[in-house]
Amino acid sequence: MARQHYQRLSPADIDEIWRRLRAGHSAKPTARALGMPTSTVRTYLVRCGGIKPEPRQRAAGRLSLEEREEISRGLAAGQSLRAIAAGLGRSPSTITREVASNGGRSRYRATAADQAAWARSMRPKVCKLATNPVLAGIVAEKLQCRWSPRQIAGWLKLTYPDDPGMHVSHESIYRTLFVQSRGALNKELTAYLRTGRVIRRSHGIRVPDGRGSRPGIVNISERPAEVADRAVPGHWEGDLVFGRQMSPVATLVERSTRFLILVGLPGGNHKADAVADALAAAVQHLPTHLAKSLTWDQGHEMAAHRRFSSETGIDVYFCDPKSPWQRGSNENTNGLLRQYLPRRLDFRTLTQDDLDAIALELNERPRQTLGFKTPSQALGEVLR
Incomplete structure (x- = not known):
């Protein structure tokens, strides 16, 4: 069978x-x-695009099935439309239109009339992007630049502050992408989203990676208070992201500006000494006030953290085990990076120039947490 x-x-x-x-x-x-x-x-x-459809409800003020049955009984008894309307507490014009649009006095049937009204109520509401092709074109262009819907929505408000017609919420953009009956954005544009998904998916809880503590480390609890409030620049978060065949790239994100530095590891070598050397070379040109601390998880790749601190003057602090949210700026940026560095790609095929170009594009994307300024703009303000 x-x-x-x-x-x-x-x-x-x-x-x-x-x-x-x-x-x-x-x-x-x-x-x-x-x-x-x-x-x-x-x-x-x-x-349905991964978005739960709104439950269908009868609009307030519309005739119910029970009222239509009363109309049918009144017609069968020979009552006038005005008398039926008075008995239901409805306007005579409402009853007149109802009967006329459903076969007249001789052919009116309550069930058929109710089913027809229910079917007519399914007409989809036209979304804002479908009625504004200029706005839809701008949204499509920014999606192709790999901007997220939230970044696009925030940028539109900053760019057109006095024109509400050019504003659209990020949720509307997602719904227009995923629910194709809206017909304003091509579904192919979902390929430019960070996840590349064709349906909306709610954020889940990340499964801890199970790595334990390492000896000789300085815990994040001993990090200065100025690091936590992000008021003082110069404090970084770091991690490795991996491609095909365990090819890694190191990522450094400045906590106050979200500025990103990508560091290639020669030959894909992510042993402790190689990582320490590559990171030290990457930060050696930073101004002193932008090179204060680095927060990392408890991976083996930072076993040479003492030598790194000695060469750079940057203190290294380690997160608690199974606590990636303690370096949340880096985690978020690593997620954005997957649009450029997918797991199926062998990162060893990329040069440092390639990585610098990717970092530049991300640093030119507006961020909600920065009031939709770009990390480059935020860093420029710090340097001035």
Whole structure:
């Protein structure tokens, strides 16, 4: 017997799918729990763009099925439309239009009239980007520059402060991308999003990587208070990002300006001595007031942190185990970097010039946390 690859979802199935997605489950375990093929759940999610459809509701003031049944009974009893309207507390014109649009006195049927009204209510509301081609063109252009919808929305408000018609929320951009019935942005533009996904997916909880503590380190709890409040520039967060066949690139992010430096590791060597040498070479030209501290996780690649501090004068602090959020600026930037450095790419094929070009493009992208200034602008203000 052939395996069934699709089955119709009941309202209860749909409610359970969204409940599990909100709890952090993916499509596969959700489908397994419901006893249905994974393709059934994924097809449904792609069709609605990963965004839960709003439940259909009868608009206030519209005739209900019960009222239509009263109209039908009144017509059968030979009552006038005005008398029926008075009995329902409705305007006579409302009842007149209802009867006229559903076959007249002789052919009016309550159930058929209600079903027709329900079908007409499905007309989709036209989204803002569909009615403003200039705005849609700007949004599409910025998406192709790999700006996030939130960055685009914030930039539009700064660029057109006195023109609300040129403002659009980031949620509207996401919905227009993922729900193609809106018809304003091509679905191919989702390839320029950081994740490259074709459906909206809520943020989940990251699974800890299980790395333990290292001896001879200075814990983040001993870091000066000025680092935590980001008021003083010169404090950095760092990490390695890996490509195909464990090819690494080091990332350094300045906490107050979010300015990024990418550091290539020759030959993909990420042993402690090689990482210390590469990082020391990368920061040697920084002004003294921009080279104060570095926060890293507890990976083996920073085992030579004492030598790095001795050569650069930069104090190194280490996060608690399984606590990547303690260097959140770096984690966020590493996520943005995946648009340029996907895991399938062998980073050893890239030169330092390639990495510098990627860093420059990211440093020229507006950031919400900077009031939609770019990291380059924020760093320029610090240097001035």
